[in-house]
Amino acid sequence: MEKGKISSLQMAFMMYPTIVATAILGVPSITAKYAKTDLWLSPILASLIGYATVYIAYKLHKLYPKQTVIQFSEQIIGRIPGKILGFLFLFFYIPITGQILRSYGEYIVDSFLVKTPISVVMASMILLCAFIVRGGIEVLGRAAQLFVPVFIIPILLLIILLGPDLEFKNIFPILGNGIMPPIKGSIVPGGWFSEFFLMIFLLPFLTDMKKGMKYGMRTVFAVMMTLVVVNLIVLFVLGSTTSTKNYPLMNVSRYISFADFFEHLESAIMAVWIVGAFVKISVFYYAAALGTAQWLNLSDYRPVVWPIGILIVEFSFWSYPSAMDVSRFDIIAFPFYGVLMQTLIPLLLLVIAVVKRNRQRKKGSNSS
Amino acid sequence: MKSVLLLLGISGTTPFLSGCWDRIEITDLAIVTAAAIDKNDNDQIELSVQVFIPSSISSGGGGQGGGSSQGGGAVTTLVRYEKGSNISDALSKLQSKLPRKVFWGHCKIFVFGEKLAKEGIREQLDFLLRHPQPREKANVYVSKGKAKPILESLPPLENYSGEVLRELSDLHIGMLVTMQDLDEMLTGIPQAAALPFVKILPPEKGQTKLQGIPYIAGTAVFKKDKMTGMMTEKETRGLLWLRDEVESYTVTIKPKGVKGEISLSPVSAKVKIIPQIINEKWRLSVKVITDGAVIQNGTNLNLSNPKSLNAAERAYQKDIEKRIKMAFLNTQHKKADILGLGKDFYRKYPKQFNKVDNHWDEIFAEMEVEVDVAAHIRRQGYINKPAGLSEEEVKDK
Numbered sequence: 160m161e162k163g164k165i166s167s168l169q170m171a172f173m174m175y176p177t178i179v180a181t182a183i184l185g186v187p188s189i190t191a192k193y194a195k196t197d198l199w200l201s202p203i204l205a206s207l208i209g210y211a212t213v214y215i216a217y218k219l220h221k222l223y224p225k226q227t228v229i230q231f232s233e234q235i236i237g238r239i240p241g242k243i244l245g246f247l248f249l250f251f252y253i254p255i256t257g258q259i260l261r262s263y264g265e266y267i268v269d270s271f272l273v274k275t276p277i278s279v280v281m282a283s284m285i286l287l288c289a290f291i292v293r294g295g296i297e298v299l300g301r302a303a304q305l306f307v308p309v310f311i312i313p314i315l316l317l318i319i320l321l322g323p324d325l326e327f328k329n330i331f332p333i334l335g336n337g338i339m340p341p342i343k344g345s346i347v348p349g350g351w352f353s354e355f356f357l358m359i360f361l362l363p364f365l366t367d368m369k370k371g372m373k374y375g376m377r378t379v380f381a382v383m384m385t386l387v388v389v390n391l392i393v394l395f396v397l398g399s400t401t402s403t404k405n406y407p408l409m410n411v412s413r414y415i416s417f418a419d420f421f422e423h424l425e426s427a428i429m430a431v432w433i434v435g436a437f438v439k440i441s442v443f444y445y446a447a448a449l450g451t452a453q454w455l456n457l458s459d460y461r462p463v464v465w466p467i468g469i470l471i472v473e474f475s476f477w478s479y480p481s482a483m484d485v486s487r488f489d490i491i492a493f494p495f496y497g498v499l500m501q502t503l504i505p506l507l508l509l510v511i512a513v514v515k516r517n518r519q520r521k522k523g524s525n526s527s
Numbered sequence: 528m529k530s531v532l533l534l535l536g537i538s539g540t541t542p543f544l545s546g547c548w549d550r551i552e553i554t555d556l557a558i559v560t561a562a563a564i565d566k567n568d569n570d571q572i573e574l575s576v577q578v579f580i581p582s583s584i585s586s587g588g589g590g591q592g593g594g595s596s597q598g599g600g601a602v603t604t605l606v607r608y609e610k611g612s613n614i615s616d617a618l619s620k621l622q623s624k625l626p627r628k629v630f631w632g633h634c635k636i637f638v639f640g641e642k643l644a645k646e647g648i649r650e651q652l653d654f655l656l657r658h659p660q661p662r663e664k665a666n667v668y669v670s671k672g673k674a675k676p677i678l679e680s681l682p683p684l685e686n687y688s689g690e691v692l693r694e695l696s697d698l699h700i701g702m703l704v705t706m707q708d709l710d711e712m713l714t715g716i717p718q719a720a721a722l723p724f725v726k727i728l729p730p731e732k733g734q735t736k737l738q739g740i741p742y743i744a745g746t747a748v749f750k751k752d753k754m755t756g757m758m759t760e761k762e763t764r765g766l767l768w769l770r771d772e773v774e775s776y777t778v779t780i781k782p783k784g785v786k787g788e789i790s791l792s793p794v795s796a797k798v799k800i801i802p803q804i805i806n807e808k809w810r811l812s813v814k815v816i817t818d819g820a821v822i823q824n825g826t827n828l829n830l831s832n833p834k835s836l837n838a839a840e841r842a843y844q845k846d847i848e849k850r851i852k853m854a855f856l857n858t859q860h861k862k863a864d865i866l867g868l869g870k871d872f873y874r875k876y877p878k879q880f881n882k883v884d885n886h887w888d889e890i891f892a893e894m895e896v897e898v899d900v901a902a903h904i905r906r907q908g909y910i911n912k913p914a915g916l917s918e919e920e921v922k923d924k
Contacts, residue, residue, distance in 0.1 A: 270659045275548035286540075328874065335877030397707070399715035399870075414707065416664050423632070 194344030257474030561689030765854025
């Protein structure tokens with residue numbers, strides 16, 4: 160079905176923007192709402208979900224090295240329940256891709272292309288993603304490898320250029336209201352970290368499978384560090400107003416003013432951000448297309464790419480009437496829905512698979 | 528065949544590249560350089576915008592400098608204004624009088640009229656923070672009386688009056704408050720804000736009426752979003768000391784026992800504000816380390832001599848102490864925590880602060896302050912004795 164191969168480094172480059180791209184936009188504001196000045200602690204706590212998810216995904220992968228979750232769930236819990244679970248996964252990933260697309264579109268329309276219909280913004284993005292998904296995992300992996308460094312540089316640049324405006328005192332008091340606020344704040348980014356389960360769709364195509372776990376864990380760490388740094392920058396610049404902004408990173412990048420002429424840089428920084436969003440949507444899209452083809456037992460996933468693209472765009476419209484609803488979904492539903500589908504259910508699958516395998520081994524040793 | 532289709536496909540995507548719906552040529556934009564927001568007697572909002580006229584620079588070129596327009600250079604901006612129930616309403620009416628689309632991205636100056644400031648700026652601030660174009664880094668001011676004349680004035684030295692205010696703010700003569708600072712002051716713990724207060728310097732005799740220059744004449748004090756009082760220029764300087772914003776500053780002191788004054792400039796300072804709670808008593812300790820260079824010595828003290836230097840330094844120290852205490856008492860008197868001390872206390876004593884959160888104003892008003900100044904005179908310029916005095920007249924003390 161997919162004959163391409165990627166290296167585990169390429170997988171890391173694909174997973175990094177998959178989490179970070181949308182997380183750096185919304186997470187600072189959401190965590191600030193609950194954790195106040197301790198918002199930088201929340202990603203550290205939330206990353207535990209990421210580590211757990213990578214561990215579960217890798218263990219499942221080791222039990223069924225050549226298969227994705229859609230295929231091996233049939234083997235673990237039987238054909239019919241497996242199909243049902245597979246459908247649930249697809250019904251999770253396709254609408255979620257729509258949701259990501261919608262939040263991308265809302266952001267672009269809200270801040271730059273005010274008069275452009277959002278359908279054009281989203282459709283042109285999904286068209287581009289469809290091309291890369293049809294190109295296969297190798298194309299996707301190499302594009303990610305090419306784009307991610309470009310995506311990281313502006314964040315580093317932001318730190319340097321904002322130097323004079325950083326108010327380090329804003330970090331105090333640390334844990335002024337106890338440990339509960341950062342824990343509450345970590346629930347929402349936890350949903351983002353659970354997206355690491357997408358690795359299960361990439362692991363079967365690794366050339367160096369043994370390194371999969373190592374690179375997965377490293378990616379979680381890199382994402383955690385990025386979110387901590389971004390949260391801190393936002394806190395240092397915006398202080399107590401962080402939670403009132405919809406896109407705090409945007410406000411922060413607008414704040415750059417260096418020597419009176421080096422300013423108004425936000426469009427350059429955000430143009431590069433779109434590259435990250437592009438990789439993110441492509442990875443989700445790829446997982447949805449590959450999963451659907453496997454669920455239907457097709458011989459190739461390429462024929463379903465276009466129909467799923469249309470579905471994704473439709474879902475992005477059907478599911479949410481407004482930008483407020485998109486972010487409400489992110490805060491209220493997704494942390495629990497995402498963790499349930501991507502961390503807890505896989506954990507359950509893993510437990511069943513391990514128990515089953517042990518029993519089989521026992522049976523085997525008994526009968527011999 | 529395939530390559531032809533591919534080529535067609537690629538060229539088919541080009542319309543998407545330009546972002547055609549939002550294509551705006553720069554010649555279609557009315558670039559706002561400064562905006563003033565007033566409230567008139569009918570409780571309507573008056574929005575005035577100072578719009579840059581591009582042709583005034585491109586066509587005029589070097590010719591305008593020595594041109595016929597006496598005194599002030601050619602007019603580079605125009606001011607339009609319109610009434611409405613709020614900013615956006617006024618703006619939409621204003622747009623119908625401007626052939627180009629109003630663009631806020633380069634507006635660095637927002638001035639609130641005094642009446643609006645006294646009745647609350649929150650409603651109008653919402654527009655400025657919500658709209659994607661106005662910038663967080665823009666400076667915010669309050670004007671004496673109406674704000675519109677400030678935009679209308681034609682300063683001789685700068686291209687337009689907005690630029691004057693911005694340059695003055697950059698010199699740190701008064702407070703420099705950006706929109707982000709204002710938002711933070713109002714939403715954060717202190718619930719009080721301070722904005723630079725702008726007046727118009729009346730034109731000299733014989734000059735045209737519009738040639739007044741706006742300047743910063745103190746500080747407007749806000750409680751919540753309403754202006755409740757103001758501080759004079761002198762008090763504002765004390766405030767700058769407390770906020771550690773002292774820059775290019777001149778201090779004039781009068782040493783004890785001698786005639787005349789000594790001036791120090793530039794003066795640099797490091798100010799540390801240390802909140803303390805000792806035995807349930809809230810107090811503030813201010814530690815200042817300040818350095819200065821002598822720029823004028825009107826006394827007969829020989830500053831090369833350690834004894835007289837010491838006397839001068841003591842006077843310097845007393846002077847700074849007095850300034851800071853006065854500014855602090857002044858803010859206490861107004862019961863508005865414009866220094867953001869609540870934040871400092873919260874940072875150090877979050878638990879105790881949360882208990883008094885709702886009557887912080889009263890605690891602030893009764894707080895004791897202890898000022899500790901270490902003042903040093905480091906240099907004395909090109910001459911080492913007071914000028915114009917003979918050897919005998921110079922006092923070595």
